[in-house]
Amino acid sequence: METAEGEKTREFAFLLIERFSMIAFASAIEPLRVANRMARKPLYSWRVVTEDGVSATCSNGTRVMADCGFVDVDRDAMIIVCSGVGVNRTTTRGVLTWLRKQARRGVSIGAVCTGAHVLAKAGLLDGVRCTIHWENRESFREEFPDIELSNRFFERDGARWTSSGGAASADMMMQMINEEQGRELAAMVVDQLALAPLRSPMDEQRLSVPARMGVRHPKLTTVIHRMEENIEEPISPVVLAAEVGMSTRQLERLFRRYLNRSPKRYYMELRLQRARNLLLQTDMSVINVALASGFTSPSHFSKCYRAHFDRTPYRERGVSASTATTT
Structure with a gap:
């Protein structure tokens, strides 16, 4: 999709897994909305994807309606997997199959909160450095001992972006905006959202x-x-x-x-x-x-x-x- 000025609009598909984290999802999607507002043009577009194409319920009980089910996304788009508590039980075979298909098509895929667990289960983090919420580090290491896991707020390794969730989802998205649109716009978005100064990929999520x-x-x-x-x-x-x-x-x-x-x-x-x-x-x-x-x-x-x-x-x-x- 292109803007009125002929610029390409970057598309995101937010895949919501049942019992996903609301704060991680909101922290990922809001920087895109504010970036469009500050730039006064649609730099980014997004849609919500669920397995049934109807809705998904987050861990606080709020229900979020979907825009579509499992359809192919544009190769230039990016999928962000949003999950939360009980990820082992809520990750279905259908979710894994769809993600593998999109990865084979060359679509970039990221994850927030426990979404890294979903990507690992789909085999999409083999040879990739990633991060996950600190509470899930031990269980992740037990199940995927060969995957390099960091303690950072977010990681980028090739076409894979992962965030530890919560407010760190905003840090990950702000890094994308900074790389794609420049630091000036990124700083404007940070100010508008009343966020703390941008954290770098080198910052670790747990305090000493x-x-x-x-x-x-x-x-x-x-x-x-x-x-x-x-x-x-x-x-x-x-x-x-x-x-x-x-x-x-x-x-x-x-x-x-x-x-x-x-x-x-x-x-x-x-x-x-x-x-x-x-x-x-x-x-x-x-x-x-x-x-x-x-x-x-x-x-x-x-x-x-x-x-x-x-x-x-x-x-x-x-x-x-x-x-x-x-x-």
Whole structure:
């Protein structure tokens, strides 16, 4: 499609997967609308695609109407996959087939929030660096260990764009506008949307341990970082203390002072949170979830999980599946 001045209008097709993230979708589409307004011409056009061609319901329950179902898009267009919670259960064979067909036709494809999981499942991220929301990183790595995953807000690798979701979707789209239309228009769009200054592809989505937890002690920060990196094969407090030149008792006092819990308790909470993420976001068996979270005994895992979350791992998964079918 061309503007009145004969310029090419860039088309986007937003594929909405059931239970998609509303904020990720809105943050991706609004910069295009504002760019058109600021430029006073239709630089961009878009349509909403769903599998049934009727509508899709996002995770907050809002229903968004579709413009069309699975039709071929222009080769110069770009597809943006928008998904959200329960992506394993909401990604259908029809979605994967359509995306593979469009990719074979040479269409550029991107994704926001958990959309990278959909692209990976379709085989469209092989040999590609990508990103996904930090909460889904562990489950993504378990299911797609050979795909290079970064911790950045958004990534571009060839014809694949991926965003970690939320407001980061706007960062990704602003980067596109900046590259295609220039920094002046991009800055105008940022101002109009009252966004923070443009974040670069090099910025990472999760804060450092000190910023995230308000902990400034360098040795405590190092130990927490080591714990986060070694969930599947936990390191004993004795070894952790020795690595930072402390006694086990000194490390214990440090954790009590800053985090009001023992190193062992804190490490256990990290492992159980990872287990919960894997239970909710993957189809891994409970036994494999236990192993991936550093538990060699399923019964011990179940006991610890119930003590912390007040439900068994099996009950957690059952509740999650029930919620997915009713919201």
